[in-house]
Amino acid sequence: MTEVTPPADRSARRPGRHDVLEHHLPEADRRLVRTVDGFADADWTAPSGLPGWTRAHVVAHLALNAEGLAGALRGVVAGEPVPMYRTPEARDDDIAALAAAGPAELRSRLLASGPVFAEAAAAVPDDADGVVLERTPGDRRFRVGDVAWMRWREVEIHHADLAAGYGPRDWSPAFAAHLLDAMAGRGATDAPLTARASDLDEAWTIAGADRSTPARADDPAPVVTGTAAALAWWVTGRGTGEGLTSEGGELPRIGAW
Numbered sequence: 643m644t645e646v647t648p649p650a651d652r653s654a655r656r657p658g659r660h661d662v663l664e665h666h667l668p669e670a671d672r673r674l675v676r677t678v679d680g681f682a683d684a685d686w687t688a689p690s691g692l693p694g695w696t697r698a699h700v701v702a703h704l705a706l707n708a709e710g711l712a713g714a715l716r717g718v719v720a721g722e723p724v725p726m727y728r729t730p731e732a733r734d735d736d737i738a739a740l741a742a743a744g745p746a747e748l749r750s751r752l753l754a755s756g757p758v759f760a761e762a763a764a765a766v767p768d769d770a771d772g773v774v775l776e777r778t779p780g781d782r783r784f785r786v787g788d789v790a791w792m793r794w795r796e797v798e799i800h801h802a803d804l805a806a807g808y809g810p811r812d813w814s815p816a817f818a819a820h821l822l823d824a825m826a827g828r829g830a831t832d833a834p835l836t837a838r839a840s841d842l843d844e845a846w847t848i849a850g851a852d853r854s855t856p857a858r859a860d861d862p863a864p865v866v867t868g869t870a871a872a873l874a875w876w877v878t879g880r881g882t883g884e885g886l887t888s889e890g891g892e893l894p895r896i897g898a899w
Contacts, residue, residue: 659787677806766786771786791824821874825878826846838867866883
């Protein structure tokens with residue numbers, strides 16, 4: 643097996659929350675809007691890269707995600723906890739309803755959702771980073787301090803999911819590396835593996851389904867090598883591993899995210 647040494651300190655590379663909110667996310671939003679502005683009416687109902695979803699569903703989800711996060715952040719400022727979505731069923735129903743609303747409504751909601759989220763995020767004081775929010779009541783929980791990166795991931799990944807010319811190859815190295823950081827502990831694989839980014843000379847241990855990591859030097863994880871963007875796309879359960887190689891021959895199985 644190839645010996646892989648992870649970087650000593652990734653925190654220096656990770657953009658700060660304000661940098662994400664003021665630079666990275668607005669730029670990602672602008673790229674997304676340019677893609678959507680290029681859609682003809684028939685393009686909205688074309689299949690996306692997500693099973694069962696058209697491009698309209700993806701755009702509806704992106705708009706509603708921004709609105710849901712904004713509502714939860716406003717609840718933090720007001721001291722009244724608010725989940726992102728009322729229930730999982732309501733989330734799905736709202737996406738379906740907005741997807742069926744037509745191109746004009748979809749585009750309008752998407753355009754408005756970016757500033758709505760930005761305004762809500764800007765109003766949250768730094769000392770609220772540790773406040774815990776809920777996706778739906780009793781469902782997955784996350785910290786206020788992680789919301790900026792969550793939204794950045796949503797925009798960049800789902801922009802690529804639109805299958806409209808924008809893809810992982812267009813991601814910045816900073817985003818690809820951040821996504822690998824974020825995915826490392828999600829347990830998306832049957833067994834642990836090492837993702838080695840050939841263009842960054844860095845590596846990540848991707849946890850297996852039991853959240854385990856390799857513990858013995860005589861039983862190292864298989865090493866999968868490729869660009870950071872190709873690796874990041876693959877570990878989210880997308881694509882077939884184009885451009886990646888595995889020392890074991892076949893690529894390990896990745897579950898859907």
